[in-house]
Amino acid sequence: MGYENTLRYITQKHNISPHHIGEINQIALKRYLLSQKKIIRASTVKLIHGWKPTYASLCRQGRMHSPMCAQCHEHIETAAHIIICDQPLAITARHNMLDDMLHQLEKRGTPNIMLQTFDYKLSLTLNLLYDKVTSRWTHDFVSIPYALLSAIKHQNLVGWDNFMKGFISTKWKDVLTQLSRESLPHSSTEWDTHLTGAAINLYRGIWEDRNKRLHGENRKDHLVYL
Numbered sequence: 001m002g003y004e005n006t007l008r009y010i011t012q013k014h015n016i017s018p019h020h021i022g023e024i025n026q027i028a029l030k031r032y033l034l035s036q037k038k039i040i041r042a043s044t045v046k047l048i049h050g051w052k053p054t055y056a057s058l059c060r061q062g063r064m065h066s067p068m069c070a071q072c073h074e075h076i077e078t079a080a081h082i083i084i085c086d087q088p089l090a091i092t093a094r095h096n097m098l099d100d101m102l103h104q105l106e107k108r109g110t111p112n113i114m115l116q117t118f119d120y121k122l123s124l125t126l127n128l129l130y131d132k133v134t135s136r137w138t139h140d141f142v143s144i145p146y147a148l149l150s151a152i153k154h155q156n157l158v159g160w161d162n163f164m165k166g167f168i169s170t171k172w173k174d175v176l177t178q179l180s181r182e183s184l185p186h187s188s189t190e191w192d193t194h195l196t197g198a199a200i201n202l203y204r205g206i207w208e209d210r211n212k213r214l215h216g217e218n219r220k221d222h223l224v225y226l
Contacts, residue, residue, distance in 0.1 A: 091127070
């Protein structure tokens, strides 16, 4: 009954057109969310929609005296800023978390050309340096396969920041089907659910790393649930 209102909210909040929402892998996102305990699911939904107690939001509520980022001290701390903050320790943490995500996907049978694509696109999104020459995800393709090119173009429209929030194009599953030369260690259904979870966990990890650095190990989980 609330579908239209939900659709309107998502299109405005995440700047995704209704047409492109129809090509987002909502089944994998739903499957991932339902696999979580209710309290974790609630915090994940808040994370996806940007309902995080950043300094900018706390300042608007009168709970902080300044909206400036406590890590770099140069920019207003919004949800968008946290994933690109150029504080050295934050950059190192994001690089390591992205690397861990790609290794997880590698274990799930993801072709190297897809891993290289994710590495490049997410590095740009996370304000990380990317060097194609030194990339560990080498592949045999001379040109980009059409299915991969189509998925890249569609995800560009949806947004790579939205990719980390679980708004992932259905076209990635098509790419996997076409490029996998050997049987996957898991079904394609499990793979796209795992991709969604890995992407959201990357986003969550960046927020939790920020909390740990600012508030200590014991408070990082508590702040995610606010």
